[in-house]
Amino acid sequence: MTMSQEQQTLLQQKITFHGAGAMAEAIVRGLISRLVVRPQDITMLNRSNQKRQEELSTRYAVHTGTASQSLELLSASPVIVLAMKPKDAAGALRELGPLLSPDQLIVSVIAGLSIRTMQTLLGRKQPIARSMPNTSSTIGLGATGLAFSAEITDEQRSTVMTMFEAVGIVTIVPEEKLEVLTGISGSGPAYVYYLMEAMIAAGIRGGLSSQQSRDLTVQTVLGAARMVQQTGAEPMKLRSDVTSPGGATQAALKTLDEGDFFENVIAAVNRCAERSREMGAALEGDLR
Numbered sequence: 001m002t003m004s005q006e007q008q009t010l011l012q013q014k015i016t017f018h019g020a021g022a023m024a025e026a027i028v029r030g031l032i033s034r035l036v037v038r039p040q041d042i043t044m045l046n047r048s049n050q051k052r053q054e055e056l057s058t059r060y061a062v063h064t065g066t067a068s069q070s071l072e073l074l075s076a077s078p079v080i081v082l083a084m085k086p087k088d089a090a091g092a093l094r095e096l097g098p099l100l101s102p103d104q105l106i107v108s109v110i111a112g113l114s115i116r117t118m119q120t121l122l123g124r125k126q127p128i129a130r131s132m133p134n135t136s137s138t139i140g141l142g143a144t145g146l147a148f149s150a151e152i153t154d155e156q157r158s159t160v161m162t163m164f165e166a167v168g169i170v171t172i173v174p175e176e177k178l179e180v181l182t183g184i185s186g187s188g189p190a191y192v193y194y195l196m197e198a199m200i201a202a203g204i205r206g207g208l209s210s211q212q213s214r215d216l217t218v219q220t221v222l223g224a225a226r227m228v229q230q231t232g233a234e235p236m237k238l239r240s241d242v243t244s245p246g247g248a249t250q251a252a253l254k255t256l257d258e259g260d261f262f263e264n265v266i267a268a269v270n271r272c273a274e275r276s277r278e279m280g281a282a283l284e285g286d287l288r
């Protein structure tokens with residue numbers, strides 16, 4: 001099921017972000033700017049970075065604190081978003097488990113970390129939504145994959161859907177598909193930025209100003225994505241529309257293919273999925 005958000009529902013629930021880095025900020029910015037959650041209902045906790053807390057509280061008027069100061073707060077929050085790096089997750093979940101009541105919802109954005117591992121680390125069958133969002137949530141153009149644990153209630157499911165639909169499109173998948181989804185949409189923005197970096201560099205090397213090169217690249221990527229979205233045409237058809245036989249585009253694509261561009265992108269997506277599985281397996285290994 002893929003949906004775009006059209007109507008916004010105000011979630012009148014307190015949400016605590018356990019981890020206050022790039023991904024947590026992307027979601028919070030989206031939620032606040034789309035009026036889905038009031039800033040006073042959001043708390044963002046990190047481990048120790050005081051400057052970051054001040055920055056977030058000034059920027060978004062949310063509550064902040066460090067995890068150790070706020071165990072009480074976590075224990076009272078109906079929704080807890082786990083948003084630390086995978087390496088920090090095991091310790092945080094072990095600490096969190098004994099504080100929770102059975103109806104508290106955990107929403108994880110952590111790559112690779114399975115629902116089963118989370119429940120084992122928590123030491124209880126907590127309702128869990130495992131998500132894979134991306135940083136474009138910041139501007140409401142995120143793409144999020146979701147999988148749910150069996151314990152989740154309809155109301156909790158709808159809370160999670162509302163949260164992520166507020167910041168982009170949402171698709172529900174069987175949990176084992178979240179890895180390949182990470183390879184496409186979770187990490188995907190980085191591939192596109194890398195392509196853009198290369199295009200901008202090429203323009204500058206060819207004598208355009210950096211501003212010209214940047215503006216042209218941004219508009220080109222934006223226009224190409226919109227063309228696929230708005231015309232409904234296949235990318236292959238749109239590519240062919242640009243490519244005159246024997247012309248300049250064909251020569252450029254041939255150069256990309258000499259570097260096995262198409263298969264390399266697929267290999268990168270597969271490696272990303274595999275790395276997510278490795279991170280998940282390492283966390284599972286921490287259980288022993």
Ligand SMILES: NC(=O)C1=CN([C@@H]2O[C@H](COP(=O)(O)OP(=O)(O)OC[C@H]3O[C@@H](n4cnc5c(N)ncnc54)[C@H](OP(=O)(O)O)[C@@H]3O)[C@@H](O)[C@H]2O)C=CC1
Pocket residue numbers: 018019020021022023024045046047048049052067083084085086088091092109110111132133134135186187
């Ligand atoms: N960035 C992305 O594009 C995406 C990231 N993700 C996932 O999001 C998660 C976070 O990534 P990202 O935001 O990039 O990471 P960041 O490094 O930007 O942020 C991590 C945050 O976690 C905090 N933290 C670490 N340990 C604890 C703890 N024990 N209790 C509370 N907070 C803690 C850090 O606090 P402090 O700074 O004080 O140490 C920091 O605020 C990852 O698991 C990643 O897999 C998912 C999709 C996309």
Ligand SMILES: O=C(O)[C@@H]1CCC=N1
Pocket residue numbers: 111182186187
């Ligand atoms: O690089 C990572 O591991 C995370 C997963 C998706 C985007 N960033």
